[in-house]
Amino acid sequence: MKKTRLLITISLLLFAFGANAQLVNSDNKYQRPLNEVLKDIEQRYDVQIRFSEKDIxxxxxxxxxxxxxxxxxxTLRNVLSPFDLVSNLEEKSGVYKVEEFRYHRKTVAEAQEFLDYLSGLYSNKEEWEARRAELKSCLPSAVRLDKAPASPGTKPILTKIRKMDGYTIQNIALEILPGVYACGSIYRPAKIKGKIPVVLCPNGHFGDGRYNPDIQKRCAGLARMGAMSISYDLFGWGESGLQFDMKYHRKALANTIQALNSIRLLDYLLSLDYADSDRVGITGGSGGGSHTMLISAIDDRIDVSVPVVMMxxxxxxxxxCESGNPIHLCGGGTNNVEIAGLFAPKPQLIVSDGGDWTANVPELEFPFLKRIYSFYGPDAVVENVHLPNEKHDYGPSKRIAMYHFMAKYLKLDESKVFDKAGNLDESAITVEKDNDLKVFGDNGEKLPVNALTDFEKLEAMFQ
Structure with missing residues (x-):
């Protein structure tokens, strides 16, 4: 009789917990291999789950x-979270894909929930200004700018000026930290009369870095319109890669160095007697768009901001290099949309498209940003150009939107990049070869003798 009851009890437990359940083990934790559990979930819920047997x-x-x-x-959350894994439903296939937890990603529903939470923190200008002050005081320390050594104050290394059609190009290496150089190219109008605007063009993760034709055209186009623009390497990319291997680009300190690059290059450009400190813009795409929002929030010298395909x-x-520092933990938690809001009420253009994570901007993110701008009245300017049929790039359509916006708010001559019919015309712009844009020679043979190449020593500067 006792034996029969025991068998019935075991049968009920197997029914309740699954035939594969290990009811007894050495430490009473009732363990099962994760791959078996996932296969069990597929059967119980009649779904397909994609995972790598090797990874788990x-x-x-x-x-x-x-x-x-x-x-x-x-169930999936309960099963996967102990291993820092998540499941993401692929809408087209209906398959759940198991991946590492992505700290930088949210679902649309999660994003909306968080935006609603943030909206509840302020309902008027006074409440927003208090929130704004909290975030702006936190961001520099989150990026570790408060721990940065002073600028060496050395003169920049400059190449000869190359004359183009309506603009010039000069390569620059600026020592932003002892032995650490920010490398880039400065584009200026061919003729400079009086004070001219300055536009920072931080790079994103587009192929070829600042040698990319789209980036060259953007900077040259701004120069033809009357601005001094500058494109500069990502940390570990281009000539920065002569000092630090690209693997270090995926370190949190890359975010710090790239912020310093922008701030100290702007220090230099504004020291030039023909630079107009009251007309300063910034624009970048992808990772450069992340950087555009961050620097616009941190550096009050920026007057016009155009983050592209990133908000x-x-x-x-x-x-x-974008989010490795705890930027998004400021103020008890924030995101790039609220960080973009810190630029209010200054003119800001958000460029989005239908082929990446900015596909929902018109309905999801832009109304939130527009609400922040509304606290400052009708003179506060924020716009969105959405290109639903385009993908993730800084191509001609994105440049058209940016050119018009910069021309309006930095007082530039857009006839230098548009024909009489209003069509984009960049035919006068020369796309140079990679080596033409280098400051340290074709193979880095002119790298300064004091150039730091030890990443650990660079990290030590901030400890």
Whole structure:
């Protein structure tokens, strides 16, 4: 009789927790291999889950069957979260894909929920200004700018000026920290009369870095319109890669150095007697768009901001050079949309498209940003140009939107890049070869003798 009851009890437990359940183990944690648990979920909920057997080999889940719930999504969270894994539903295929937890990504629903939470923190200008002050005081220290050594104050290394059609180009290496050089190219109008605007063009993760034709055209176009623009390397890319291997680009300190690059290059450009400190712009795409929003929030000298294909509540930039520092933990938690709002009421143009994480900007992110600008009245300027049929780049359509906006608010001559019919005309712009844009020679043979190449020593400067 006792034996029969025992068999019935075991049968009921197997029914409740699954036939594969290990009811007894050495430490009473009722463990099961994760791959078995996922296959069990597929059968129970009649779904398909894609995962790499190699990536989860050896992962064992404690109290595995206790984590099952009637709801599939909740079950997946319970099962995957102990391993820092998540499941993402691929809408087209209907397959759940198991991936590492992405700190920089949210679902649209999660993004909307967080934006609603942020909206509830302020309902008028006074409440927003208090929130704004809190975030602006936090960001510099989050980026570790407060720990940065003073600028060496050395003169920049400059190449000879190359004359083009309506503009000039000069390469620059500026020592922003002892032995650490920011490298880039300065584009100026061919004829400079009086004070001219300055436009920072931080690079994103587009192929070829600042040698990319789209980036060259953007900077040259701004110069033809009457501005001094500057394009400069990402940390570990281009000539910066002569000092620090590209693997260090995916370190949090890359975010710090890139912020310093912008701030100290702007220090130099504004020291020139023909630079107009009251007309300063910044624009970048992708990772350069992340940087555009960050620098616009930190550096009050910026007057016009145009982040391209990056302002999003669902994606904060997957590279540590964008979000490796705890920027988004400021103020108890923030995101790039609220950070963009810190620029209010100054003119800001958000350029988005339908082929990346900015696809929802007109309905999701822009109304939130516009509400912040509304606190400052009708003179506060924020606009969105959405290109639903385009993808992730800084191509001609994006440049058209940026040129018009910069021309209006920095008082530039847009006839230098548009024909009489109003069509974009960049035919006068020369796309140079990579070596033409280098300051340290074709193969880095002119790298200064004091150039730092030890990343650990660079990190030590900020400790």
């Amino acid at each position: 080999a050896g992962l064992v889940l404690n109290y595995a069957d206790w984590r099952f719930r009637p709801d599939l999504e909740e 999003s509540a669902i994606h904060y930039g997957g590279c540590p």
